[in-house]
Amino acid sequence: MKSTIYYFSATGNSLEIARQISKELDNCTIKSMTTKLPEEPVGGPDESIGFVFPVYYLDMPFFMEQFVEKLNILPGTFCFAITNYARYKGNALNNLEEILQKKNIQLDYADEVKMPGNYIVSYPPPNPDKLEEIFKTSRIKVDNIIKSISNNNKKTAEKSLLSRIFTKHLKFIIFGNISKWDEKFVADNKCTCCGQCSEVCPVENIKIENCHPIWQHHCERCLRCIQWCPTEAIQYGKKTVGIKRYHHPNVTVENFIETKD
Template identity: 30%
Template structure:
């Protein structure tokens, strides 16, 4: 069973590619995370968790969901992480997570996809994004082949910088930067409510015709990238930048 969390479509695309490649069920975790649904799941085939990379590890909201969910049937677990650059030493923490869950860790593979973290970086044009996805296709195929043949993902070389990024940088990044204080809606907002609907943490509500953010933000960028009027900004940084949504679909 392939389980994925995706805010702007990168991980959804990869998950569906893998699902089609190995002929297995694909499940979107959005509603489960949003509703704190930790009900038991069962699969006869290996588990494949596909998620974006947040500060060189899996998103905290996905880790929390895994920690609180019971997985029965097959005990093998693969991780696939989409990223704008690299996944650091995320595998170290995923191996510990699997040990805690009494699952058999079969490795983690990073797949470079278009950057969506508009809070800090620049996002690509649609043309550039499709070029990046095209380059990712062979890596997705490699992941499919490993899973189909019940082989562990190859272990990556890990540098001192990778250890620091996935360790102390991740630990500091969340409390220092992951908040919703810089989000605001411009006068272009039409109060459609889409930002609230795509928030995995129910952190946005519409008040007096404008979105209001709470304190549970995970910086997934779903609200700012899905706004049909591009009426949401993240401070001054996002102004003038392309909003990114993965337009490519699995045929």
């Protein structure tokens, strides 16, 4: 059976999971959700469709929600979804399931993989020993997921009423004020005007003007710009000063620039 995995990744965690799955599934292609939405319907009885993405604020990334709502999936498609999370699993898979159900599509298999946290606005990444421990555990978990997907096993998303209620309130608070969130981004004197922050931004929220990055106030809060700045010149106020940047060791910045084409 042919498989297509749509993924979103900011620092490589989801991309690494998508790669690991695609290597073991027959005739599997991975596509970034930051690229152009497919014009033709996808899936069907002979093609499984997967989604691999991080948990943001206990939910899926905002623009991913829009992507899935617009994606035309054929009836009879085996759909699976894998989230990666650092601290809390949240309600992302349940919300994705609801979106698919409105399209008369079943989310057949849903699972989560714990990966290193990368939201350095709130906390630093794990130390090297802890990182390797997380990577080792995640590889084992993904191997088990691959076996289940290959056998078309069913697994429903875990349902938590508390998480569901909290997610809805959190989403309202966060995205109700999203236009102002990126006002705290600054580029300090280490900025070389390379433009890489603009190139990696998944929603084209950064423009370079007078050799300086300017945020356009429709940020997804993925922090690609901070994590991939080659001189660590981008800060979020004072919260990220001196904090070590993170990206998965198996990915490069070119992976994120190329996926926008």
